[in-house]
Amino acid sequence: MLLVPYVPTPYSVVVKMLEIAGVGPDDVLYDLGCGDGRIPIVAVREFGVSRAYCVEIRSDLIETAKRNARQQGVYDKIVFINDDLFKVSVKDATVITLFLLTSVNDRLAPKLEDELDDYARVISHEFKISQWREVLYATIHDDKVSHDIYFYIKKYSTQY
Numbered sequence: 001m002l003l004v005p006y007v008p009t010p011y012s013v014v015v016k017m018l019e020i021a022g023v024g025p026d027d028v029l030y031d032l033g034c035g036d037g038r039i040p041i042v043a044v045r046e047f048g049v050s051r052a053y054c055v056e057i058r059s060d061l062i063e064t065a066k067r068n069a070r071q072q073g074v075y076d077k078i079v080f081i082n083d084d085l086f087k088v089s090v091k092d093a094t095v096i097t098l099f100l101l102t103s104v105n106d107r108l109a110p111k112l113e114d115e116l117d118d119y120a121r122v123i124s125h126e127f128k129i130s131q132w133r134e135v136l137y138a139t140i141h142d143d144k145v146s147h148d149i150y151f152y153i154k155k156y157s158t159q160y
């Protein structure tokens, strides 16, 4: 089911989110609702993550994401999954990126609590996970528009 409309995260905000999450070569990143693939693409191309997953329910957007990844030379490092994010296992994720809605994040929280390792990081653009406590909150300004960023580490954000 389509839960959220497509609105892309601006490039500068993508970079800031990945910096805040401390993304690097040892990470396996999932963008749940990946749109045109920009977050997995930047994560691989500029932060060197070893594997990224682009999970997107809209088939037109997953095709766009594949095309963009090919153009940027990172197609082989990204797994494209055209499915409902609630049906995709994230057990091997070390970083999850989200730009959904708080209502969707709140439905997703029990799945993340169940599947993620203790030190997995979750970074959400604009919308919090209400039952978790963020370890860092940031406001980023892009072209005079401000963006809220919520950063979580499962162990510290769920047991307090």
Ligand SMILES: C[S@@+](CC[C@H](N)C(=O)[O-])C[C@H]1O[C@@H](n2cnc3c(N)ncnc32)[C@H](O)[C@@H]1O
Pocket (backbone or CB within 6 Å): 001, 002, 003, 004, 005, 006, 007, 008, 009, 031, 032, 033, 034, 035, 036, 038, 039, 055, 056, 057, 058, 061, 083, 084, 085, 086, 098, 099, 100, 125
């Ligand atoms: C606000 S956009 C964010 C896109 C991208 N993550 C970004 O930050 O640029 C949310 C995306 O989630 C996708 N989406 C909505 N419901 C979904 C679902 N149930 N499973 C997977 N993707 C979904 C939408 O099609 C859309 O591309």
